[in-house]
Amino acid sequence: MEDIANPERTRKILKRYGFKFKKSLGQNFLTNITILKQIVAAGDITKDDDVIEIGPGIGSLTEQIARKAHRVLSFEIDARLMPVLKDTLNHYHNVTVLNQDILEADLKTIIAEQFDGQHNLKIVANLPYYITTPIMLHLLEAGLPINRMVLMMQKEVAERINAVPGSKAYGSLSIAVQLHSQVNLAFIVPKTAFMPQPNVDSAIVELVGRQEPLVTVTNQTLFDQLVRGAFAQRRKTLWNNLQNQFGKQEEVKAALTIALEAVEIAPSSRAEQLSIQQFAQLSDALNQQSIFIKKAQ
Numbered sequence: 001m002e003d004i005a006n007p008e009r010t011r012k013i014l015k016r017y018g019f020k021f022k023k024s025l026g027q028n029f030l031t032n033i034t035i036l037k038q039i040v041a042a043g044d045i046t047k048d049d050d051v052i053e054i055g056p057g058i059g060s061l062t063e064q065i066a067r068k069a070h071r072v073l074s075f076e077i078d079a080r081l082m083p084v085l086k087d088t089l090n091h092y093h094n095v096t097v098l099n100q101d102i103l104e105a106d107l108k109t110i111i112a113e114q115f116d117g118q119h120n121l122k123i124v125a126n127l128p129y130y131i132t133t134p135i136m137l138h139l140l141e142a143g144l145p146i147n148r149m150v151l152m153m154q155k156e157v158a159e160r161i162n163a164v165p166g167s168k169a170y171g172s173l174s175i176a177v178q179l180h181s182q183v184n185l186a187f188i189v190p191k192t193a194f195m196p197q198p199n200v201d202s203a204i205v206e207l208v209g210r211q212e213p214l215v216t217v218t219n220q221t222l223f224d225q226l227v228r229g230a231f232a233q234r235r236k237t238l239w240n241n242l243q244n245q246f247g248k249q250e251e252v253k254a255a256l257t258i259a260l261e262a263v264e265i266a267p268s269s270r271a272e273q274l275s276i277q278q279f280a281q282l283s284d285a286l287n288q289q290s291i292f293i294k295k296a297q
C-alpha cells in the first residue's frame with residue numbers, strides 16, 4: 001500500500017479535503033518516509049507494544065506505527081482532520097483516534113479504558129511545536145508506566161532536555177525530564193522533511209523511563225519550587241532568585257543561609273552550575289527549616 005507520507009499522496013489527500021494548514025496548531029506534516037521509518041525504528045516497536053501518538057495530522061506517522069504495534073491511540077485536536085484520518089487509516093484496525101486536546105486528556109483513565117494493560121506502553125509523536133514543553137510535562141506528570149518515548153521536537157528544545165549542568169541550555173526542563181528519564185538526542189531532522197516547512201530544525205529525542213527517579217527528595221513540591229525559582233532569571237545569582245521565589249523576610253534569608261551552608265553551595269552561584277543531585281540536597285536542607293515546610297504545603 002502506498003505510504004500516506006509520500007509527498008504526492010499527501011498533496012492529493014490535502015486537496016481532496018480542501019485542507020488548509022493551521023500554523024496556530026503547529027501543523028507541519030512529515031512527508032519523508034525515511035525519517036518516519038527512523039522514528040519508528042527508534043521506538044523499537046513490536047506487537048508487544050501499545051503506542052500513544054500525539055497529533056496524527058493526516059496519519060503519516062500513525063500508519064507506520066500501526067504496522068508494527070499491537071495498538072495505537074492517537075490524540076488529535078483538530079476536528080477537520082477526523083474525516084481525513086477515518087479515510088487514510090481505514091485499513092488499520094488497531095488504531096483509535098480521539099478528537100481531543102492532549103493537554104486536557106486524563107491519560108491514566110483513557111489508557112485504562114483503551115488498552116488491556118498486557119502490553120508495553122510507548123509514546124511516539126511528531127509534536128506540535130507551540131506546546132512541546134507543556135506536553136512533555138503533562139506526559140511526565142501523568143505518572144504513566146511509560147517504557148519508552150520517541151518525540152520529534154524543535155532542535156532547541158531537544159538540546160534543553162538533553163543539557164548537562166554548566167551549559168547554556170541546562171534549566172528546569174532538563175531537570176524535570178532527566179529526573180524520570182534517560183535522554184538520548186537521536187538525530188537532527190532538516191526542515192525540508194516537512195510540509196509546510198517549519199522555521200526551525202527539528203530533532204528526535206528518545207526518552208527511556210527510569211525505574212526510580214534520578215534523585216528522591218523528601219518534599220517534591222518544595223523541590224519543584226526550588227528548581228523553578230532558581231532558574232527564573234538566569235542572569236541573577238542563586239541567592240537573588242531564591243529570595244524572589246521564597247521571600248525577602250529576614251527569617252527566610254536566615255533559613256536560606258543555613259541550608260546553603262549545610263550543602264556547601266555558594267549563594268553567589270548560578271542555577272545552571274548545580275547538578276540535579278545538588279538541587280535535591282538543597283531541597284532537603286530547606287525542608288528541615290520550618291519556614292520552608294510551611295511554604296511548600
Ligand code: SAM
Nearest residue numbers: 028029030055056057076077078101102126128
Ligand atoms: N503526525 C503528523 C506528521 O508527523 O505528519 C502531524 C504532526 S504536526 C507537527 C502536529 C499535529 O498535532 C497536528 O496534526 C495538530 O493538529 C496536532 N495538535 C496540535 N495541538 C494539539 C493538542 N493540544 N492535542 C492534540 N493534537 C494537537
